[in-house]
Amino acid sequence: MAATNGFNAALRRRLTDGLLHTWQGITGSLPHPLLFSHLFTVCFMPETGVNQWPPPSPILAEGELQSALRTQEEKEAKRINDEIDRQIELERQELKKRKPQAKILLLGQSEAGKSTLLKNFQLHFAPKAFEADGEAWRAVIHLNLVRAVNFILEALATSPPPPPPSVAVSSNRSVSSLSNYARPNSGNPFRHLRMRLSPLRQVELILTRRLCPESLPDQFPGDGETSTASKKTIQTGDVTVRARSGWKSLNRMQRPTSTTHDELYDARQIIEACCEDIVALWADDNVQAGLLERDVSLEDNSAYFLECASRIASSKYLPEPNDILRARLQTIGVEEHRLTMETVDPGQEWTFYDVEGCRGQRAAWAPYFDDVNAMIFLCPMANFDRVLAEDPTVNSLLDSFQIWKTICESKLLADATFILFLNKMDLLKVKLNAGYRHNVNHLDASGFSVWKSLDWQFPNHNSVRVKRIRPR
Ligand SMILES: Nc1nc2c(ncn2[C@@H]2O[C@H](COP(=O)(O)OP(=O)(O)OP(=O)(O)O)[C@@H](O)[C@H]2O)c(=O)[nH]1
Ligand SMILES: [Mg+2]
Structure with a gap:
């Protein structure tokens, strides 16, 4: 679903394309639903004393030769350290000079899947850079x-x-x-x-x-x-x-x-x-x-x-x-990621702001609202039966609704395209099929009706176009 006003059509098409790809990547190709039953056990193994791995190495007395070698190693280590610092500084200066063509904000609560979506964009639009980071x-x-x-x-x-x-x-x-x-x-x-x-x-x-x-x-x-x-x-x-x-x-x-x-x-x-x-x-x-x-x-x-x-x-x-895509690395603060397009519009640069979703950090999002082209809001639908780690009295899905409502009311984002991404649908299906109960009205396997039931879906937008996209 997306509500738009005045956002570059080609850019919007790319975003939609990326989102569809992401959806397929996450829900279609995951070999194992993550909602595993917790059926576990223990096995019988002989005691081997592997506790001692790696085996302790003998400590050698340092002679003159070793001392000279150590000094040389330390010099080499310093040289490499300085070179790394120089390269980091050069990259920083280079990034400062380049002006991004699109600014996209990724918002949502912790573990909504913001960083995972960003990785999907990288995989889809900048596969070489994605591969280079693999190791x-x-x-x-x-x-x-x-x-x-x-x-x-x-x-x-x-x-x-x-x-x-x-x-x-x-x-x-x-x-x-x-x-x-x-x-x-x-x-x-x-x-x-x-x-x-x-x-x-x-x-x-x-x-x-x-x-x-x-x-x-x-x-x-x-x-x-x-x-x-x-x-x-x-x-x-x-x-x-x-x-x-x-x-x-x-x-x-x-x-x-x-x-x-x-x-x-x-x-x-x-x-x-x-x-x-x-x-x-x-x-x-x-x-x-x-x-x-x-x-x-x-x-x-x-x-x-x-x-x-x-x-x-x-x-x-x-x-x-x-x-x-599956690796979990909690974002701390707000991270800026520059993506140089490789597969479509090569050379174009998009900037993504990936935020920390914890409750206490949401005030830090506002300074990034200025001047953005699109805001992608991720709602993890499978969290309907969870409470927030930060506050066990708050239902996670209702918290998502609340954040969305607050964001929609922000005047700073009045010119941005809003994209609502219902995430973790694979887990939602598994939970509903397993007969999990929930207290949220209108929840179905599509996750759509629960959002439709809210009368404040896209407030403050002059020209609202609601479009529902599905995986191809
Ligand atoms: N099964 C499934 N797992 C997902 C999906 N999207 C994200 N995940 C997993 O959910 C976990 C959290 O995702 P992140 O992208 O790190 O969440 P985040 O919104 O960036 O969280 P913070 O950095 O804490 O704000 C990761 O282990 C992802 O692999 C999805 O659609 N389905
Ligand atoms: Mg993150």
């Missing part, structure tokens, strides 16, 4: 996978609420028999799996430190402790990276440290060594049942990455487009 996403995808595993392990380590007597779960197992699997120190096979996967806590810390150092505690926890970062992950589940932090240069231009110790390489080795256990964890019916029992819900993308674990964990892994 940089590997660390994010690894962090998504590792966090999902650590999240499951942490969740299963806690005791489930006491079951009602003689409640059957699945596969004719009783709840009380399943609880034994997850109870720590009870001599059960899950303890072994948990132990073998424990190096992944360290990997989570390494990757978090590289991608989002602000979110880390100062201390690096030792083995056997529950890491602060892991605890935080269980609460928040998100990978957060500040805009302009240069995380994409992680793989392309690795900044060497004085010890030249490549932590990212080690992290990849550990993930590969844990691959079989990750696959076993996810495939185990008892693990799934344990999560169901504890009413644990995973992040939207966790099931996808766990399903693909053997491919992703390989040391030769290079992210595929669908992996990049």
Whole structure:
């Protein structure tokens, strides 16, 4: 649906085209609906002591030769660092000079899918640039996978609420028999799996430190402790990276440290060594049942990455487009992305503003309303049964309606084209088909009627043209 006034027709056509492509990309080609039942289990594995990965390296006494080598390495590291800084500054100056042909604002609550839509635009209109960034996403995808595993392990380590007597779960197992699997120190096979996967806590810390150092505690926890970062992950589940932090240069231009110790390489080795256990964890019916029992819900993308674990964990892994679309990287602040068109109108430049959707950050959107050509508002329709993470008293879908209403009333956006993008329709269908109940009136599988029922759909627009687009 789009309401327009005075927006360049060709640009509008491109946007519609991009949105259709996005819709197909997200809803059509996703191999696995993300709303997984949480049927999990535990498996029997021999104890191997893989906890010690990678093996400790012997510390050599530093002789004169080593000292000279170290000095040389430090000089080289400084030279590369300076070169990276120079290139970043050159790119910044170059971007400043170029004037964008279209400015597009992506708005919506947290996890609405704004950044995913932007990635779809990049994939569709600037595939070479999208591909060039592919390797940089590997660390994010690894962090998504590792966090999902650590999240499951942490969740299963806690005791489930006491079951009602003689409640059957699945596969004719009783709840009380399943609880034994997850109870720590009870001599059960899950303890072994948990132990073998424990190096992944360290990997989570390494990757978090590289991608989002602000979110880390100062201390690096030792083995056997529950890491602060892991605890935080269980609460928040998100990978957060500040805009302009240069995380994409992680793989392309690795900044060497004085010890030249490549932590990212080690992290990849550990993930590969844990691959079989990750696959076993996810495939185990008892693990799934344990999560169901504890009413644990995973992040939207966790099931996808766990399903693909053997491919992703390989040391030769290079992210595929669908992996990049699925990678979750919470936006912090407002990010400006310049897209130089490759497939249509080559050389034209579009600027996207991708905002942080959290409730407390919405006031920061207003300064970007000025002078934009189009505003794409994303409403995640599958969230009808969710509450906001920031305020558990607010229904997520009703929050989306409220934001839309406020945006429509903004005079600053009076000249912009409004596009309402009903997102996560694949998840909505799965939920409705599974018989989920909801309190929102007029909700159907198209998600359209619930919006139509609102009498304030496109206020403040002089020339309103409502057009409904569907995937081709
Ligand atoms: N199944 C499914 N998942 C989606 C869809 N759109 C986005 N996602 C997933 O939803 C998660 C959140 O998407 P993002 O694009 O990061 O959300 P955002 O609006 O940018 O969120 P913030 O940066 O926190 O404001 C990601 O894991 C996406 O892969 C969709 O249509 N279907
Ligand atoms: Mg985002």
